[in-house]
Amino acid sequence: MRPLISDIRPPLRIRLLGDLQVSTGDGKVVPLPASKKTRALLGYLVATGARHRRERLCDLLWEGPSDPRAELRWSLNRIRRVVNEARATRLQATREFVGFEPVAADVDILAVRVLLRDGPEAASIEALREASALFRGEFLDGLDLFSCYRYQEWCIAEREALSRLRLVVLSELVERLAVHSPGDALSYARAVVSADPLSEAGHARVVTLLGALGRRKEAIDQYDRARRVLTEEHAAPLSGHLEKARRTLQSDGLVRTGGRTAPPVISRTPAMTPRPPQRVPFVGRLVEREVVTRLVRSTVETSSPQVLVVTGAPGIGKSRLLEDVREQMVASGGKAVSGRAFEAEATRPYGIWVDLLHTMAPEDGGELRKGLAALVHPRDAPADDFRHRTQLFEAVAALIERVARSIPVALTFDDVQWLDEASAALLHYIVRILPGDCRVLIACAARAGEIDDNVSAAAVFRGTHGRYVREIVLGPLLPAETMQLAQTVAPESDFARVAAESEGNPLFAIELARAGSNVLGQDRTLGRVFATQFAKLREPTRDLLMWASALGRSFTLDRFIALVACDMSELVSGLHELERRGVLRPADGRTYDFVHDVVRQAAYAEISQPRRTLIHRRIAGLLAEEMDADQSVAADVARHAALAGEDRLAARACVAAAERCLRLFANAEASGFATRGLRHLERTPPAAERVETYIGLIKVRVLAAAGPAMRALPRLEVDITEAAKQAQALGLHASAATAYYLLSVLHKESGHLSDAETSTLRAAQAGRGSDEVTYARQVANTARCMLELETDISRSRRLIREAYALVRPLGLDLCEMHWAYGLLQRWDGDYGRAIASVDRALGLARAAQDRWREYNCLVWLAILELECGKTSGVIRRCAELVEVAGKLGDSDVPFVATLDALSRFADGEQGAETQLARAMSDLRSVDDKSYQAYALNIAATVYLRLGRMAEARASAAQALALAVTMQRKNEVVIARAIEARVAAAKDRSGALHVIDGLLSGNPAEISMRARLIVAAAARATGIPLPRSFQRFPGMIKNPAGR
């Protein structure tokens, strides 16, 4: 694909850092498509600068619609109009590939990459300044698409990477400017702490720079503020940078502010004085209001249901018109209830309906409300009252009809471009099913363009055109109307200029009027106007604003209090200030909300990416505490956890949210949550919880698709079978039973009835099998303990056989089984198999994240390798052991240190003997006599090999005393054999007597290792071996003892 340029023009400017913006070379902003997905696609193509297959772009943004390629074609057509010029074809598209060529185009992130091509450290100060100036906001700010998780993951990753780069650039500037231009450096240092409020070093730099500039009081204030943010709000550990910076300040004449920040001094002119947000009167819209009047009259007088759809750009007055619908209905003697969709809740089933049904008065049918309890009061919900979706829909329709019989009612739905599929289906049902004599007026508002991104919502209104649906497309106010609006809101404002600059958008006009003359003429967007207003808020209030915007929807005061870490007076004062400034409003007696979603987005855009992660993590954690009792918050938890990068919590929340969706027959949403949950699960480490969560998500996927006339079942038999086995091995019997049940569903749906029956039986067995598996585990564990303690080995053999007989039919893999078996194989001298068995047990322990078993299996593997003479293996295992012990909370592991020292000593390593003495001393101090006896015997065999008889004898003697105390027969035998062998040089007859005694014992009562050492002692002293000591099946050539 070759670019076409035939003349030189000012370049097209494309901004990806901050709100997506395209402007011509002369600074004129090019209107972007209303569709958010189209804008996201534009951002993606420009940012990646690569060619993409059409299928990939479809998967990125349009998974689900029946014709994603058509959606893509439509979006590309819109993008062409924005980026292509007559002589510059920037969007390059063929039948297979699509790409963006930055021909004669300035793209901010490309400029950043050029400026920093050799790395920030190598860039000049001018280049760093220029790069820093290009970071006008977070990458593709506001273009999150939570339902398109592939795109969302890419966007978040890019955003975080660029956020980190910005921090590096700012930090580099601070370092370079600090000495000669501290004032300059200070502005960059403040930008660092604003972006990364948990950077203690960043705060310390601000304190130091303020001190260098002689602004000591501000430095102290900054120090106090930093301490509060770091220690009180985020409990972050301090490294000392901040204290060090504080100490560098001179101590003469400092004034403390008592830990609280004094509000910044805001210079105000009368024009900027915030006004209490009065109720803005309706200005203009006479034609539209007349339509509303006729519809209300028609509903009330002629008793026929009416549907009104209002569309328009953000801030154009759609919500105000809906409010007028409600007011006119109430004035006509009727009733009005409302619901609002939130972008953050676009996957929460029936979210908008829950709000609406909540506002129905008790006299509207206690019985009917009881039936809808699962929707309205999830905490108190009884067992499901409905068998399928239609029954739920019928119940809602019956409730509305019953209300409408006694009083005309207006149902208003705001921001329906964010309707979830279930809500859209219910609305469609209500619109279709209402009887002809029902006094209901349904009024919906949607952002033009964005509603096309929501296939379900768009289908509601496309499918019901004709008799009932009336559409109003709201355009800009007339200039005179805009001036009137501005004058009403702020009489002192330059309302003519406000009207001109706002271009008839009422919200923009109101904010420009309130902001005053200092923002006029600066070609600001609505978002930037709000940002200017936010900057005037007190800092504690800005913090509250930050938390409120991250919540993503209206919030109750209780939840807000639990979330923000400030005292009640601060909270009340802050909320009051936000109300006065027209940022928040009480939605009803219990909740607050932003006056407009644009305000929320503008507030959120002010939060840096690192801070967003922290905030969402805290919100997710808070909501997760409620999740078990109230599944309706699960969707919120999933969203916040995803934004915080908490994959494990997000996966768990997706299970809960998906299950709730299934119960409410919102199968599309359920399937969506299951898919998202599986993506999160891919990024979590293996653990018992992961298996359980996986089965929960697969269950939803299967059940959401199962049944008549549903989409094709996913091909998951292999994955589910494997998950079932893992669940059984981990003792998760309920999950295993679920998995087998799912298999039976899949087999049944695909017509494999005998397989379905088998799976059903296995499901039942898994459910019952808890007792058998638990028993088998206990039996194997007992066998393993006996082998470790070297007691009743013949019984332990029987127990191992019994456990094996129990688990074999179930196809299970138990850690205890392999562990016990490995120790038995060691006893029998079959070291090769012993290592393999214990290694298998180790793998199972790790899979279950059972640190204690993992530790013990590793200890045994180290012992086995030591006894095989594999000293390098022992050293490696010991390193692993130290790490695992740390996770167990044990920093001190003297036996591990002893094993390490023994293997080095056996290898003849310099200094190992001293190391061994220290380790043995530590082992003594923790009073572990069994390990001491073992280690002393190993040391004795090494001394013996080295010909150091005195040390060999001393070690063996100590080992013997300890082994007798602990009744460790093997170590007793080994110690005595070594002692006798050493003593033979001076007292041959005594030694022979001892060895003879050892040889006459039953060899089955001691391990192969002990037998080999006794046999070696016999050979060394010339005593013939009895036949029982001559057979050593399965032994290796050189056991330790050499």
Add this chain to the structure above:
Amino acid sequence: MTRIIVERTFDPPLTVEDLRGVETRMASCLDLYRVRWVRSYWSADRHRMICEYEAPDAASVRNVQREAQAKFDCLWIADVLGEP
């Protein structure tokens, strides 16, 4: 034989059912490791417990706790002063 003290704290408080579960799991382990439980002191608010054992060594008691999945904070060897 050595006297070993095991200290435990519980949050939330230990219930009687939890205690019975631990006792059941611990019974067979005690015999295997030749550990004798002597007595325990359980705080009235059920948040703390101190257990006294007699055992060949401290490691035996530690192993019993781990095998029985009995949560503990620390254990130490004790000399008994006063009544045995």
